[in-house]
Amino acid sequence: MNYYISILLCCFFINATSQNLSYAKQDIAINEFIDGTLLKPNNITKPKLAIIIAGSGPTDRNGNQNFLNNDALKKLAQSLTTNGIATFRYDKRIIKQILKNKIDPNISFDDFVTDAVSVIDYFKNEDTFSEIYVIGHSQGSLVGMIAAKDRADGFLSMAGAAQTIDEVITEQIGAMDPSLIEGTKKAFESLKLGKLTSDYPVALASVFRKDVQPFVMNWMQYNPQELIKTLDMKILIINGTKDLQVSVDEATLLKEASNDAQIEIIENMNHVLFIIEGDTLENSKSYNESFRPISEDLISIVTNFIQN
Secondary structure, three states: HHHHHHHHHHHHHHHHHHHOOOEEEEEEEEOOEEEEEEEEEEEOOOEEEEEEEOOOOOOOOOOHHHHEEEEEEEEHHHHHHOOOOOOEEEEOOOOHHHOOOOOOOOHHHHHHHHHHHHHHHHHHHHHOOOOOOEEEEOHHHHHHHHHOOOOOOOOEOOOOOOOOOOHHHHHHHHHHHHHHHHHHHEEEEEEHHOOOOOOOOOOHHHOOOOOHHHHHHHOOOOOOOHOOOOOEEEEEEEEEOOOOOOOOOHHHHHHHHOOOOEEEEEOOOOOOEEEOOOHHHHHHHHOOOOOOOEEEEHOOOOOHHHOO
């Protein structure tokens, strides 16, 4: 038994070492708001670059939040760079604000778009990459969609919504408690008019907090189905069948809105890019299980899309 363990450990360390030697790592401060990590494959003079944009909440460059450590975006970046594609992933600006204990109460959705544009422009000005692709995960799909227009060579939506955020939230609330739908719609109607509201179901106080409403107002102005039509570049839409937050239907709607887009549905892949064979409990627990590998099919699909 010890012999086999030794062999396995030996193989693991050889593989890990060979991967580490296959690319160079550099931490870069894009500006006062954005810090990230560039992975650049060795022995490729001018590789293609994939910029990875994280989803909602205080998410760092690795795809993690407090009590949700899965390293999904870190694993994606490392896998792509091992396959010859440079990657840059970055902390959302609120991460630095939290660390400095200086959270901007007026942070907006447009700030995230500004940050993504700054990252793309930084690397375009560097002129060290042959092409630039934007990979947006979850909320980052919409952010990336807006930022990539007229700047990038390709766009990948990974677990991205097709509906506006008010439609997404209304649908989710309706699935939990249909009696709350009318109150939800009424609150969103007020926000659409640019008016703060206190007229919403008490059960939804966390959704419609006064300090959150301006951010939601800004976010709900953007319609992914309309925006994806305006992209003149290679487009790939990816979703998993075990995604608890964004259904395959959203990916289908995005595909229907963009005739030229490719779509890939990965069997049993969940929102944080893991393959889940079990039930919803296993799925939920996996969000904080960094030992899991991300989908091999995902790595292959994204690599082939960017390289070919």
